[in-house]
Amino acid sequence: MDTALHFPLTGWIGSFFTGLSVGAIENLIVVIAAVKILISFAWMITIALQPTMGVAWHRFLAFFNIFFKRHADGRTSLGELQPITVDGKPLDFENVDELDEDAALGVGKVEDFTWKGLLDFTTCTECGRCQSQCPAWNTDKPLSPKLLVMTLRDHAHAKAPWLLASEEVRAGGIEAADGFRDETKAAVATEQLVGETGYDIRHPLQAYNPHGPDAVIDEDVLWSCTTCGACVEQCPVDIEHVDAIVDMRRYKNLIESAFPAELNGLFKNLEKNSNPWGLAPRLRMDWAKDLPFEVKQVGQDVEDLDEVDYLFWVGCAGAYEDRAKKTTRAVAELLDTAGVSFAVLGDGEACTGDSARRAGNEFLFQMLAQQNVETLNEVGATKIVVTCAHCFNTIKNEYPQLGGQYEVLHHTQLLNRLVREKRLTPVARPGESAQTGAASTGAKVTYHDPCYLGRHNQVYAPPRELLQILPGVEYAEMERSKEKSFCCGAGGARMWMEEKLGTRINTNRTEEALATGADRIAIGCPFCKVMLSDGLNAAIQDGKATDEVEVVDVAQMLLAAVRRGGGGGETTEVETPEPQPDPEPAPVA
Template sequence: MIQVLAIAVSLAIAAVGVVLFVRAIRHILATVRVGGPALNRTDRAGLRTTTMLKETLGHTRMLQWTLVGIAHWFVFVGFGLLFFTLVTAFGQLFDPHFAIPALGTFFLFEWATEVFTWAMLVAIVGFLAYRATRPKERTRGVRGRFFGSTMWQGYFVELVILGVGVCIVLLRGAEYAIGRFGDDPGHSTLFHFPTTAWIGSLLDGMSESSLAGLIFLVAMVKIVISFTWMITISLNPTMGVAWHRFTVFFNVWFRREPTGNPALGAVKPLTSHGKAITLEDVDDLDDEARLGVGAVEDFSWKGILDFTTCTECGRCQSQCPAWNTEKPLSPKLLITALRNATYAKAPYLHAAEDARPALLEGNDTLVKEVERPLVGETGDEWFYMPEDGSAVIDPDVLWSCTTCGACVQQCPVDIEHVDHIVDMRRYQVLVESNFPAELNGLFKRLETKGSPWNMSPSARMDWAKDLDFDVPVVGDSIESLDEVEWLFWVGCAGAYEDRAKKTTRAVAELLHIADVSFGVLGNGETCTGDPARRAGNEFVFQELALQNVETFQEYQVKKVVSTCAHCFNTLKNEYKEFGIELEVVHHTQLLNRLVREGKLTPVREGAGAHKRSITYHDPCYIGRHNGVYTPPRELLQVLPGAEYVEMERNSERSFCCGAGGARLWMEETLGSRINENRTAEAVGTGADQIAVGCPFCRVMLSDGLTAQQTRGEARAEVEVLDVAQMLLASVKGEPATSS
C-alpha cells in the first residue's frame, strides 16, 4: 500500500512539475528574446567556454567571500551531482534495492555522494542561520545586504536543499540496512557507506519489508520536495535565487569580456537595434531608433538575461558607496525592479502588435505595466516599482551612481550594472533632456571650452610656470611625439585644479630627474570626454574623443602617461572605438618602473626620510576598472621612514571617493557625503598622510578632510597627497607636504 501511494504521488507531482518547468523555460526564453541585439557576445567561443567553466565550477567570484564561497561551492556542485540521487529515488519506488547500473555501487560515486551531502547540509544550516541573523534594516555594509531581498524565496530554497539532504542520508542509511537482505550483502560495508553506516546500524532490528516501506516513504518525500521546488520556481519566473542555477552558465558565457574580466573599464557603446551609433549616423537615424534605454524592451537580450539571473544576494548592495551613504540607489534593487517590470510587461511584449489592443482590454494590471515609465517619480524613497503604477525607478536612483564598479566587481553571476545605468542615462539626456540641472553647465563647458572647468585653453600650461626646466610642447618646441618617448597627458584637472597642478608638476620633475623624454600637448589637449559619457551625453563624448584622436594621429602619439585615473581609463579602453591603439600607463606604474630600474632613488637620510604613517586610497578607475593595485603600494612602501597602513576597504573592495560618473559636478544632497565616509575611514587608520593616485580623489578626500578637521574629527596635521608628490620629496630629500 505504501509503495502504491508513493509511486502515484511521486509520478503525479513529477508530471506536473515537468510540464510547468518546460512552460516556465519557454516563458523566460521568450522574455529574454524581447530584448534587442547585443554586440560581440559570441566571439572567441573557446575562451568563453573556458572562462565560464572556471568561473562557475571554480567559483572564482564567490570566493571573494572565502567562507561563504566555499560553502556555496559544495551546494552548487552538490546540486548537479546529487541529481543522480533523485534518479535513484525514482528507481527505489519500484525496487527498494535499486541502484543506478554501474554507477550506483561504484565506491567513488558513493563517497562523493556522502561527502557532498554532509557538506551541503552543514553549508545550508550555516546559510539559514546567516540569513536569519542578518538584519533586514538598511545598514552599512554586509549586515544590510538582504534589505529588499525576497526573503521567503531564499528560505524556501535553503529549506528544500536541507530537506533533500536529510532524505539522502536517510536513504543511504536504509540502503545499508536493507543490503543484508539483497543479492549482494557484502556491499553493505563501511567501505561503501563511510559516513551513513551508523544510520543504517540504527535500523538493524527492522525486517526487510519494514525497511522497504521506509525507503518507499523517504524516496517519495525526496521526490515531493524536489518537485515542489520545481513547481514553485516554475510559477515564479522572477525567482532568481533559484533560476540562477540554470541561467548563470549562459550569463557568464555571454559576458561582455570573454577573458573573464568584469564589465568595467570601457562603457559599452551606444547602440540602436544592435548597431553602434556614431556622430556620423545621427542624421540618418529613423523614427524607430532608440538612443539608450527608455523602456524595458530597449535593453538588449543580455540585459534581460542579467535581470533574470540576479540572486538577490546583495553583495553589490553591501559594497555600493551610494547605498552605504543612505542614498536610494541599491544596485540589487535596481536590477530586481528592472526584472520585475520586464516580466510584468512580458505578456504584452510577447504578443503580436495587432493583438496587443485586445490583450489590454479589461486588463487594468497589464495596462498599468505597459504605461509605467521606466524612470520617473516613484513617490517612495526606498522601494522600486510601487504598486500605484508610477515609474520603475526614481531619477535619484539613476543619478546617485558614481560608476565605481563595486557592484560589477562583486556580482557572483556577472551582471553588468554600470552599462545598464549608463544606457538609461543616455536616454534621459539624449531623448528626454531630463537630467540634473548641474549637468547643463558641465555639458556647455565641455562643448565650448573643452574642459569641465570654466577656464580658457590658453591656461593649460600655467602649471609649468617656474619649473627649472622647459617642458616640451608638441607643435611648439617639438614637431611630433616621435621625438620623445612619452606623451604626458596632463588632463583638465591636472592643468586647471590647483591641488592637481602639484601632482602634474611632481610627475614632470620626476620624469626630468629620471632623464625620461616626454612632451605635452599644451592647449592642443581637450577633455577625454569621460564625464560626458558617464553622464549619458554620448555625442559630446564622441566629439571630444574624435578631436583628441585627430590630434594623436597628427602628432603620432603612441605611448601615454596620465595622472588622472579617468583620463587613463578612457584613453586606454575607449579610444579604440575611434581607430587608435595607444599604450597607456598610469603615472604610478611608470614611476614604480623607474624606481625599480634605479632611475629614481628615494633618499635614505635627511628630511625626505622623516617618519610618518601613510594609507592609500585606491581610485576606482585605476583599481577596479583596470586592476592596477600594486604599483602605487610598492612606491609608498619604499619611501624611507614611511610606515604603510591599509584601510579596511581596499583594493577590489575599496570605497569610492564619490566623484565618478560625473558626480564631481553634481551636488550631493541625499544622505551623508561619500567623500566624508571614505575620509573618516582613512583618518581612522591613524595615518599622517592619505595617498591618492587621481586628481578627482584628491579633491574629494581633501574636501572631506577639511570638513572633518573643521569639526575636530581629524588631526590638523593629517594631509592628502598624491603618490608622485611623496616620491618627489623623497627623491629630493625633502619632507613631503601638500603645501
Template sequence: MRGWLAAFVILCGFGVFGWIVLGKAKLILAGPSDGRMKLEWKRVRQTVAQSFGHRRLLLDRRSGLMHLVLFYGFLMLQLGALQILWKGMSGTTPSWADNATFSLTQEATVALVLLAVAYAGYRRYGERIPRLPRGPKPLLVLLWIAALMVSVVATLAFERLQQRAEASVFAPLSSALAAVLPASGADAGYEISWWAHLLLLLGFLVYVPLSKHFHIFTAPINWLLRPADAPKMEPLNLEDDTAEKFGASELGDLARKTRLDLFACVECGRCTDVCPAANTDKGLSPMHLMTKLRDALQGHNKSFRPAIDRPIATSGGADIRSTMTWQTENWRAGETKPSLIGEVVTEQELWSCTTCRACEERCPVGNAQLSPLLEMRRYLVLTEGRMPSEARRTLQNIDRQGNPWGFPRKDRTAWMEAFAAEMGWRIPTLRDEPRPDWLLWVGSMGAYDARARKVTFALVKLLRQAGVSFAVLGAEERNSGDTPRRLGDEFLFQELCKANIETFKRHGITRIVTACPHTFHLFKNEYKDFGFEGEVRHHAELLSDLLKKGLLASRHPVNRTLTFHDSCYLARYNGVTEAPRTILAAIPSLETREMERSGKQGMCCGAGGGRMWMEEPGKRVNEVRTAQALATGAQLIGSACPYCLTMMEEGLRKHEADEWAGAMDVAELLALSVFGEPRESGDKLSQK
C-alpha cells in the first residue's frame, strides 16, 4: 500500500514541478529574440567550469566552499534518497547501495551539509554579511534543508532498530541516533521519518522553481547560451519602418536572454557589492534591478515609491537603499501592466550605471545585468528624447563638432602642429603615407584634451623609435561613437560608425592601434556588426610586443613605486591585463604594487557609460578608486586609458595627494625609460 501511495505522491509532485517549470519556460520564450540566446559549443567548457567548478563563487573562498559542499552534497544525497525511497516502496535495497562505502559516504555527506547549513545561517544572521538579505525566506530554506538531512538520518536510524543492527563505524550518525531511540517505536518512527523525507524532498522540488533556487536549473542553461565573444551591444535596425519604438519600455520588450537572466538570478548580492554606483550611494543596485524586473515579469503590479526600504550595505561602505517599496497585487484580466521606466526602474538607476561590467564579471550565474538597462536608455533617448541635460549637450556636441566638448572640428589637428613645433618633425597622415602598417587612431581625448595629448606624444615617439610604419587620419578622423552608443543614441552611433568604416575602406585600413580602451573595444567587437573586418590593438598590447621583439629598449631607471589601475573596457570587456604589466615590469627600478581590486576585478574610475561627461552628485567613484590606490602607498597610479588618467588625477587633487603622487599612462612611463627624458619642469614628481 505504501508503495502505490508513494508512487502517486511522487507523480503528483513531479507533475506540479513540471507544470510550474513549463510556465516559466513559456514566459522566457515569449520574449523577443535579440540574437544573444544561442548555443555555442565553445561555451561548454565555461559552463562546466562555472556550474560544476564554482569558479566565480570561489572568488569568495568561504562562501564558495560552503556552496560547493551544498551543491555536491545535494547531488550525492539524491542517490541516498533514491535508495531510501526504493527500499521503503519495494522492501529491497538496490545492489549499488548495499555496501558499507555507500553508507559511510552518505552519512558523511549529511554531516557536511548540516555544517554548511549552520555556517550559511551564521553568515546571514550572525556575521550579518551586508550583501545577504535577512528575513523569513532564507531562514525557511536553511531549516528546510536541515530538516531534510535530519529525516535521512532518522529514517536510517529507525531502519537499524527494525533490523536490530549493531552499531557501525560505516554508519556513524544513524548508529548514534539509534542508540538513544526506543526500539519499541521503530516501526512507527520509520514510517513517519520515511514519509517526512519524501514530502520534504518533493516539497523542496516544487518550491525551487517558485524561488531564487530556480537557478539550480537555469544557471547552467544561462552559461551555455551566453554569447562566447566579448560582451557587446546588439545593433538596432533603425531602418525598420514598422517599428513604433526603439529600446525597452514595457515587460513585453524584455528579450529572451534577459528573461533567462532574471530567472537565473540567485539574489546573492555579489553584483551590488562590486558596483561602483552602489558603492557611492547612487541608488543603483544591480541585484535589485534584476529582482524587480523578475517580479514584474511574473505578474505582480509593483507601485513605485521613493527609497524608504531597508538599507543594503556594500563592500565600499555605502548604504544602498532599495528604490522600490513593493505593494503587490496580482494582475487581473484587462489590467494594465506597469511601465518598466518609472514604475519598476527609476531613471536615476538607468543613468547611474558606468557600464563597467563589474556586476557581470562577479555574477556566479552568468547574468548580463547591463542589457536591459542599456535597452531602457535607448528607449528614453531614441523614442522619447529624454536624458540628463549634460548627456544631451554632449551628444549635440559630438553630432555638430565631432567631439564631446564642442570644440571646432578644425582644431582636431592642432595637436599635430604642437607636436611638430616641440619635436621638429611632423607626424605622417595617410596622405603622406598611404599604406602604413598601422593607423593610429588618436581619438577626441588624444587630440583635444591637454593631458591626454601627452600620452599621444609619448606613443608617437615610441612608435617612431621602434621603426613602426604608422599614420594618422588627421582632419578626417571623427568620433568613434562610444559615448553616443552607451548613452543610448544608437542613431548617432550608427551614423559615426558607418562613416568611419567608409573611411577605413577608402584608405584600405585593416590594422588600427589606439590608446583609448573604449575605442579599442568598439572597433574590435562592435564595428563587426556593420561590416568592419580588421586587426585592432590597444597601444599597451602593441608596445608590449615591441618590447618583447627588442624593438624598444627601456634603459633608464624610473625610481618610483606604482600601482596600476585597470581600465574596465580593457580588462573586463577584452581580458587585456598582462600587456600593461609587461611594460611596467620592463622598466628598471619601477616598483609595482597591486591594489586589492585589480585586473578583471578592478574597480571602475567612474567615467564609462557616458558618465565622463555628466555631473556626479555625492561621493564620486573616482575618489573611492583613488583612495584604494593611495592605500598601497605608491607614488604613481598607472593607467592605460585617457578617461582613467583624467579621473585618477582629479581624484588625487580631491584627496590633496597631488603634491606627492601622480598619474601616468604606460606609454608615458615607457617613454621616460626609453628616452630618459625628464618630465616637465613644473611636474612635482620630477622635483622630488
C-alpha cells in the first residue's frame, strides 16, 4: 500500500526509513524519545529559573488549582462569596474592635491575596475565554478578566524579590537596593493596587500597569464588574475572578472609603431603613392590598412557621418596586390557587445584603444578614420561597456562613412542581383582552437567565419548562443562554450605579431578546425586570421595538394562563381578579 496516497502531506517522510531493519527502527525510536525527554527537561529547568515566564506555568499548576477549587463536588466557584479573612482565618465581626490597626480588610496590596488567589494568577492560561464572555468588556468598558489576572500576576512576580528580601535590605530603602531589577523597584514604589491610572477609554489596555507608577489597576476596571460569574464559568482552570474583584472592593470601601458616589445613598438607606429605597418598613405589606385572600404574617396571624408550608420571602424589590410587586402578587395568587399555605414576615424582613456585600461593604452585609438569620431562626423557618434571584443566592448559599440553614426555592422551581402535580393547570394562550390584561403569555416568548439563578446556582430547567408547557406559545431561545447567558447589568451593586462607560449592558441584552422575534421577554428576577424594561423602553424610543413587546415574570404569564381556566382544578374555590398590565418602564436617563 502506498502511504503517500493516504498521507499526501507526510507520507514522503517514510521514504527516509525504507530498508531499515526492525532493530534499527527500534533504536531510532529510543533516540528520538531521549531527545524529546532532554528537551522537556531543559524547558522545565528554564521556566523553573524564570518564574515570570507567565503562561508556561499553567502546565504544572492547573491540576493543583482545579484540585483546590472551592466546591468539592466539582462545580464552579460561584454562588457564595468567601468572608473576609485576617491571618488566614475568617474575621469575627463580634470581636472586630480587637483587630490590629494594621490588619487588612480586603486586598489593598498584592501580598494581601490568599495563597489560592496567588495560585489563581499564576495558573492563568491566557486563553481569553473569560474576556470573550464578560458583559463589561463586550460593552466597551475597561474590565477584562484576562488582563486583570495577568496584571496581578506580573505585579506579584515583580514585587516578589522585595517581599522575600531580608529586613536589612528592605530597611535600606528602594533606592539603596542595588540587587533588584528596575521592575522590582517600580512595583514596590507603586502606591496603590487600585486607583487612577489616567488611562484613555479608547485604549483600555492602559488601565493595566503591573509596574505602576500610580496604580496597578484603574478603579474603573474594579467597578465595572457585575459579578455575573461568566468569567469563572468559562475558565478552564477554575480561576476565581469574582472573589479577587470583591476583595479589592472591600479594601477600597472599608479602609479607604473610596467607592462610587451613587453607593452612598444605597448604604445610608440600608443602614437606616433596611432597604435600598429608604422607604419605611411599614410599607412592606402594601403589595398585598386588595388581594381576595388573606396574606398571613408571622407574629400576627401565625405564631411560627410550623403552621404553614412555606415562608414567602418577598424581598425589597418585591415589596417596594412597582414592577416587582406584580410578580409578588402573581406568586401569592398562584400559591393560594394551588392550596399552598404560606406566611410572610412583613416589616420583620430586612434586605438580605447582597448588594452591600458585592459592593465591598462587608460590615453592612454582616449587620443585615445577622439580623435576618436571627429572625428566621426565631420563627422556625425551614422552607423559604423567594422571587428574587439575589435573595435566593444569599439566603441559600451565604446565610449558612452565619448559622442559617434553610431549604430555599426560587418561585419558578416551586411553581413548576405545582404544575407537575396538577395543582395548577395552564390552558390555551390567553389573548390581550380586558379579561386577562396585558400580562398574557404572548404568541412567542424568550427567556432571560438571571445570573444569580442560572450560572451561580444552576437553575435552568424550571422556568423554561413552565414557559414551554403553556399551550399555544412558541418558545424561542436566545443565542447566549444558560451557562453562556449575557448579564442584564444589575449585579455586583451595578443596579444602583449609573453606566457611564461604553454602551449599556441592558440595551445589548434587550436587543438580543428582540432579535428572536418574541413579543414577551420572560424573566425570573426583579433586577432583570427593571434593567430589561429600561432597555425595552430605549428600543421603543429608537424605533427598534413596538409597544406590543413586554417584559414580564414567568409567574405573571403562568397566572394569566391559569386564570383563563378558572384556577387549579379541585384545589381552590377562590375566584381571583384578572391581572393588570405592568406599568410602562421608566425612561432611560
